[in-house]
Amino acid sequence: MEGNSITVQHLCSDPSFIRWVEGRATQNEEKSWNEWVQKNEENRRLAIEAQQRISGFVFDEPALPDVQEEWSKVHHRVTAKEQAEAKVTNLGNGKSWDAVSVLYKVAAVLLVGAFVGFAAYIFQESNQVKQEVAVHTVTTDYGETKTLNLSDGSQIILAANSQLSFKENWLEQPTKRLSLDGEAFFAVAPKKAKTHPKLEVETEDGTASVWGTRFTVDTYVEGTRVVLEEGEVEVRTIQDKRMTMNPGEMATFQKESSEIQLQKVNPRVYTSWSTNELFFDDTPLSVLVNRIKRTYGVKVKVQNPEILRKKLSGSVDFKSLDGLTDAVAKIFDIQIEQSEDGLIINNNKKG
Amino acid sequence: MTFEGRESTGNGYAESRQLWEQFLGGDLEAWERIFTLFYKDLYGYGLKLSARPELTKDCIQELFVVLWERRDHLDEVQSIKAYLLASLRRKLLKRLKKKRKHFTSLEQEDTSHSVDIQFSPEELIIKRERENSKLQALYEAFDALPDRQKEVLYLKYFNGMSYEEIQEILEISYQSIRNHIYRAVKRLRNILNENISEITISLLPFLFSFLFGI
Numbered sequence: 001m002e003g004n005s006i007t008v009q010h011l012c013s014d015p016s017f018i019r020w021v022e023g024r025a026t027q028n029e030e031k032s033w034n035e036w037v038q039k040n041e042e043n044r045r046l047a048i049e050a051q052q053r054i055s056g057f058v059f060d061e062p063a064l065p066d067v068q069e070e071w072s073k074v075h076h077r078v079t080a081k082e083q084a085e086a087k088v089t090n091l092g093n094g095k096s097w098d099a100v101s102v103l104y105k106v107a108a109v110l111l112v113g114a115f116v117g118f119a120a121y122i123f124q125e126s127n128q129v130k131q132e133v134a135v136h137t138v139t140t141d142y143g144e145t146k147t148l149n150l151s152d153g154s155q156i157i158l159a160a161n162s163q164l165s166f167k168e169n170w171l172e173q174p175t176k177r178l179s180l181d182g183e184a185f186f187a188v189a190p191k192k193a194k195t196h197p198k199l200e201v202e203t204e205d206g207t208a209s210v211w212g213t214r215f216t217v218d219t220y221v222e223g224t225r226v227v228l229e230e231g232e233v234e235v236r237t238i239q240d241k242r243m244t245m246n247p248g249e250m251a252t253f254q255k256e257s258s259e260i261q262l263q264k265v266n267p268r269v270y271t272s273w274s275t276n277e278l279f280f281d282d283t284p285l286s287v288l289v290n291r292i293k294r295t296y297g298v299k300v301k302v303q304n305p306e307i308l309r310k311k312l313s314g315s316v317d318f319k320s321l322d323g324l325t326d327a328v329a330k331i332f333d334i335q336i337e338q339s340e341d342g343l344i345i346n347n348n349k350k351g
Numbered sequence: 352m353t354f355e356g357r358e359s360t361g362n363g364y365a366e367s368r369q370l371w372e373q374f375l376g377g378d379l380e381a382w383e384r385i386f387t388l389f390y391k392d393l394y395g396y397g398l399k400l401s402a403r404p405e406l407t408k409d410c411i412q413e414l415f416v417v418l419w420e421r422r423d424h425l426d427e428v429q430s431i432k433a434y435l436l437a438s439l440r441r442k443l444l445k446r447l448k449k450k451r452k453h454f455t456s457l458e459q460e461d462t463s464h465s466v467d468i469q470f471s472p473e474e475l476i477i478k479r480e481r482e483n484s485k486l487q488a489l490y491e492a493f494d495a496l497p498d499r500q501k502e503v504l505y506l507k508y509f510n511g512m513s514y515e516e517i518q519e520i521l522e523i524s525y526q527s528i529r530n531h532i533y534r535a536v537k538r539l540r541n542i543l544n545e546n547i548s549e550i551t552i553s554l555l556p557f558l559f560s561f562l563f564g565i
Contacts, residue, residue, distance in 0.1 A: 023530070023536055030529075051508045057394075057493075059509045060393045065394070074419075
């Protein structure tokens, strides 16, 4: 027989092939048919057809979705992510802004209702300048942080599962404005003239204005929480209630209320994640559990809720979920099991 | 005939090899080619495993995003198709397991760790119209097969996978794949044999040729 003239007919009448189809072939026969079918897609096609004839039945072909459309979703996700990453690495040197403008379309898609306050602000602004200004977004996945180094020495560290948006020309503005959903740490280089704030971080609940300082903002809890480590921050709610914060204070405010709650805290407990460690100061386990949940996107099941009230001081490595759970288990003397569904926290049976 | 005679031309193998290399090198168009080439197989298999079109579409999408992001860490693969089917299977079962656990905990049932996949018996089609009388019997016979045997048969007959590729996809031993195929075919043949008496005589020679390989 000619090498390339094999047909379905041949296969169907070849006892050795039929034995292979029915799982009765000798080892040698199996080996060569296995190799033959893997050799190329044409052989595979012939094998499929012959096997269906031999067995006498076929499986129904599924009603396919629009493959082109399915691909475009993959394509979109792949390119959006790469452009966002390219932009973060570009932020530091400050000269690659053209490359960044590609992101506009993507960013516009990502901006959703949570940014009502910010959207209104852009609208106002663009009316004045009579031209649209592109908005850029940096997002992080679970278990991921991103660091933005600005040319003036300021640093922004975006926590896991968070999103930061800013207008294309924000760095040229006297007051640099950012919009945040999630959590970020800001270390802003001090400024000499105090005529206007250095940086403003907007959330849906209000704004934190900054004159050179170290602080964190997060929107994970109900409302927005600002913790000041060093320097000076003014918070302003969406209802225009203002308050100046001192270092070591935590301000909490919601869009529904005009009140700002002020609380004395150890700021390191709230800012230490930005240096890949977690610091506690008489902090209950529940605080830590919440942070693990939102950073790694895992579910946490606690067998005995009493454990959550355990308080402790110290610090743990925060780089990986594995390292973190090991350390937390040791410090709190508990058992943390990793399962498909998330973490399971238990009393230490040995203890 | 000799095994040497089974060589066939066609550069499908070399071509898909090349596609994979281009993909590893960051060629998004090559990745799209791979996506289009194997989408039908992936989707069909995913549906058989889960009977959930949306979940299947989701997992395939996710698979292609994740593999693209990890392409720097990926190696050459023996068989792209087997590699993709295996990855999709793992992903799907993980998602299904999560859901199932959720349900069982709601109903306070004990959570057994067995992964019993719901291999939904989609339409089986009898190749020749004349044999439609057997359809019901075949349905029932096929449906009664253990999940593993159905899955092995599906991968083999519908996707044309070799034993080794099935081994890679299902992560079970080579010998057990042999056994699964042998037993499944035997059971199907038994059922169909019983049925032969009811089938018109004109069909007999035909049937024998494909049931017994004469």
